[in-house]
Amino acid sequence: MRIFADLHLHSKYSGATSQRMNVYELSAYAELKGLNLLGTGDALHPSWLEELRRSLKPAGAGVYSLGGKVYFIPQVEVATVHEYEGKARRIHHVILMPSLEVAEQLADQLRGFGDVASDGRPVLSMRPSELVEITMSLDKRNLIFPAHVWTPWWSIFGAKSGVDRIEECYEDQVKHIHAIETGLSSDPPMNWRVSWLNGYTILSFSDSHSPYPYRLGREAVVFELESLSYRSIYEAIVERTERNRVELTVEVPPAYGKYHWSGHRKCGVGPIPPEEARRMGYRCPVCGKTLTKGVDDRVEELADRPRGYKPENAQGFIYLLPLQELIALGLGLEVEAETRLNSKRIWSIYEALINAFGNEFKVMLEADLREVAKISSPEIAEMIARMRENRIKLIPGYDGVYGKLILSEEAEKTSRRKFSKLEDYL
Numbered sequence: 021m022r023i024f025a026d027l028h029l030h031s032k033y034s035g036a037t038s039q040r041m042n043v044y045e046l047s048a049y050a051e052l053k054g055l056n057l058l059g060t061g062d063a064l065h066p067s068w069l070e071e072l073r074r075s076l077k078p079a080g081a082g083v084y085s086l087g088g089k090v091y092f093i094p095q096v097e098v099a100t101v102h103e104y105e106g107k108a109r110r111i112h113h114v115i116l117m118p119s120l121e122v123a124e125q126l127a128d129q130l131r132g133f134g135d136v137a138s139d140g141r142p143v144l145s146m147r148p149s150e151l152v153e154i155t156m157s158l159d160k161r162n163l164i165f166p167a168h169v170w171t172p173w174w175s176i177f178g179a180k181s182g183v184d185r186i187e188e189c190y191e192d193q194v195k196h197i198h199a200i201e202t203g204l205s206s207d208p209p210m211n212w213r214v215s216w217l218n219g220y221t222i223l224s225f226s227d228s229h230s231p232y233p234y235r236l237g238r239e240a241v242v243f244e245l246e247s248l249s250y251r252s253i254y255e256a257i258v259e260r261t262e263r264n265r266v267e268l269t270v271e272v273p274p275a276y277g278k279y280h281w282s283g284h285r286k287c288g289v290g291p292i293p294p295e296e297a298r299r300m301g302y303r304c305p306v307c308g309k310t311l312t313k314g315v316d317d318r319v320e321e322l323a324d325r326p327r328g329y330k331p332e333n334a335q336g337f338i339y340l341l342p343l344q345e346l347i348a349l350g351l352g353l354e355v356e357a358e359t360r361l362n363s364k365r366i367w368s369i370y371e372a373l374i375n376a377f378g379n380e381f382k383v384m385l386e387a388d389l390r391e392v393a394k395i396s397s398p399e400i401a402e403m404i405a406r407m408r409e410n411r412i413k414l415i416p417g418y419d420g421v422y423g424k425l426i427l428s429e430e431a432e433k434t435s436r437r438k439f440s441k442l443e444d445y446l
């Protein structure tokens with residue numbers, strides 16, 4: 021069976037998250053999106069754990085549900101802070117667990133390293149290798165992998181406080197690491213360029229802080245499973261068998277991610293392409309501080325294979341952008357703020373399309389575009405056609421600013437010209 025899964029998200033107990041991050045809203049929006057399986061997020065947080073226990077029913081085989089079509093597995097993201105070669109390293113890791121009881125036990129064991137009740141994504145003072153050791157000796161069915169591996173802050177290869185090799189993070193416990201999460205700002209081809217990452221299963225999840233379908237499931241994994249169970253998910257990620265496997269990952273174009281290129285948001289500087297940023301010595305031309313280095317630049321630093329390299333038996337993937345972004349583009353709306361994506365006008369078109377085709381993934385991947393044009397507009401159908409052929413133009417994201425969809429090459433040139441040349445600042 022085919023399962024669309026988003027296994028990295030957060031609850032309302034994590035910092036900067038929507039108050040609507042509860043299992044009921046998550047379940048309802050997941051259905052609109054076309055997701056069958058979600059991570060619970062924040063499964064070590066006592067209040068959230070209590071809520072999960074009250075509302076979710078075990079649905080057999082290590083998955084839970086509210087009784088509807090959407091299933092959950094216990095999941096948390098944790099941050100470790102430790103020192104390596106005289107420098108502080110701050111790294112995020114995602115943990116999947118086979119039951120809420122295991123989640124509670126893990127919370128107990130980690131309490132000594134940090135406050136698991138203060139934030140849904142706890143910050144723990146410990147070596148990542150210790151975290152893996154504790155997690156895996158508690159229950160060998162647990163799964164742990166580094167989160168959004170290239171993001172400048174809080175990631176394993178991040179420019180700010182990451183490391184250069186996976187062993188430098190997990191040391192002797194690296195044997196328990198079987199997967200990496202690409203994060204929004206990188207895609208599988210970028211990761212293929214690092215030969216020592218080729219053995220790892222590539223995962224893509226949303227890391228969403230809100231339940232709306234332009235955030236939830238914006239990145240996802242399509243599994244092909246024998247049956248929906250924790251064991252099958254484990255097998256697909258770790259053992260990658262014929263009967264349980266990752267069929268493909270759903271990726272936003274990496275330029276959509278908030279850290280694809282370099283820049284300094286506070287000074288309004290960015291996005292700066294890698295060659296240009298290098299030439300500027302990664303200095304902000306306005307304030308002189310260090311630029312936030314783009315994921316594209318960071319991959320280039322660690323890559324040992326040329327751009328365009330594709331390993332044998334490379335995993336499949338597709339590019340998709342949230343339908344609400346494409347509706348906004350088709351309507352000719354500038355989307356500067358998230359609230360615009362949540363506008364009544366966009367929602368009413370979105371709902372009409374979902375009612376006609378079942379869910380967002382069906383609209384994006386299968387719907388007859390003549391029908392889409394009739395229900396919405398020819399312009400919106402055209403945007404979906406462009407998305408299917410990966411012809412959507414984007415101004416890359418930088419320093420926490422999302423990439424921006426644009427209509428024409430001309431618009432792209434104008435906005436890039438504004439930032440891309442050093443002389444423009446002088």
Ligand SMILES: [Zn+2]
Nearest residue numbers: 097112167174
């Ligand atoms: Zn994170």
Ligand SMILES: [Zn+2]
Nearest residue numbers: 284287304307
């Ligand atoms: Zn600056």
